[in-house]
Amino acid sequence: MPGVDGFMYPNEVELQWSILIVLYPYLTGLVAGAFILASLARVFNVKEVQPTYRIALLTALAFLLVAPLPLQLHLGHPERSIEMYLTPHKTSAMAMFGFVYLWYLLIVLLMEIWLDYRKDIVILSRTKTGFMRLVYRILTLGSQNISEESRRVDDRVGLIVTIIGIPSAFLLHGYVGFIFGSVKANPWWSTPLMPVVFLFSAMVSGIATVLLVYQVVNKLRGQPVHMFCLDAIAKYLFYVFVIDFSLEMLDLVHRIYESDESFRSLDFMVHTKLYFSQIILQIMLGTLVPLVLLGANQVMKFGESTRRKMYTVAGILTMIGIFAMRWNVVIGGQLFSKSFLGYTTYKVEFATREGLLPAIALLLLPLGILWVLLKLLPPGEEEQTA
């Protein structure tokens, strides 16, 4: 059979989870990561990353709104997704995830953004005219109170929401790892480390996104891109990345030492079918190169424009590396046979419902939404700088 090496059971030849399922943990990861960076600024009052606070929140929202779409596209029948809420299935991890998503969207992200932007919204509802005025008026919920005292209340409540938000963000993405980690029939996925690895890689990709988005957005808005801010983000990116990488290596060492019956098969796969995406893209280009670039900055002092370039390259490579990691988990887990005697091939389609084209569209869509959000809720001038 073309594309099949060795022995495959008939139901393993064709992959069920396509590139869209690769996209899904990628998108939720960006959400969780961006939010955690924003929370860092708020809860621990890290002054250096303050300028990215609002941008990070809006980025998280833009990606969160798009995150369920790959699933809808993959499953088909989007009109049925409401059933998940109407008749909740309490013993299905995937079904309960709908509630985690809803909680995170409504109670954490929208609430935090609303509380933070309330003053801006009220002011905009007074200065804008026509249709936009109406939009902002609705967003104020009819309360024009922006007194010092009310803002202090907002700040308090916002802080509580953020504090609730951090475990929620962990839950949001840990959950995705849990779904894979709990598939006990699949040795490539089934490890309790999976949620933790997913979480840290989520933080890595989210921080890298903010690092890039912050530069681009402020360039486009004609606002300054602060070097102290980039330095701080790059520093966090480096440390989180080190933890992430150590965890992945821990998983690897554990697998090598344990060497259970699946090991030879998986090891062979990594050296053949997954060689490019795992060894070259994920580990070399997507992890080691950015780690060296970021690490060099922690021990040496480079010129400003060199630093900027190094961070940008590291950020882009990180994004590619984390995408490759999701790819290797989702696709890699379906390439080998449960008999450990054969391998199949995944051929990405192009202009089909689960092809490359919709995947690219879904990656660009959040950027479009982010643009609208930035217009609707401008992050403002330098009022929050340290």
Place this chain on the structure above:
Amino acid sequence: MQKILRESGHLVRLALVLAAGFLIFMAVRAAIVPKSFGQYGHYRGAVLEEIRAKPISFAGRATCEVCHDEVAKTKSEGKHAGLGCEACHGPSAAHTEDPTTNHAFKPNPATLCVRCHEADRARPKTFPQVTSKDHANGMSCGDCHKPHSPKI
């Protein structure tokens, strides 16, 4: 305390909006979710009645054997004894009710037999399999084997 309450009026509004959303959701849920949902399990209880009301399409081999006792006898002595009649003839309930107007389907051995007997690695090794290209050489399986008692 009084002052804090006065200054958090907008939060009360937010809470009201969320509460309204929740109530609308519950109302929609009450209206949309079928009454019998969850009666026996995580499905619509009434569906059992609906399925029961559907016309039956398979009659079962015991019914066939009432009229076709010679076929039943041949079959029970051959290697296909374990197969139901309708595994090959397809759903034939209509035929059993009125055999003369509803003719039963007579499958063509040339295409029928390979469905189960074509060599396939996924089938158990003990199951009799042939590579029809080599084995039948273009002839119909029915030219040599009798479907109801296939062993030669």
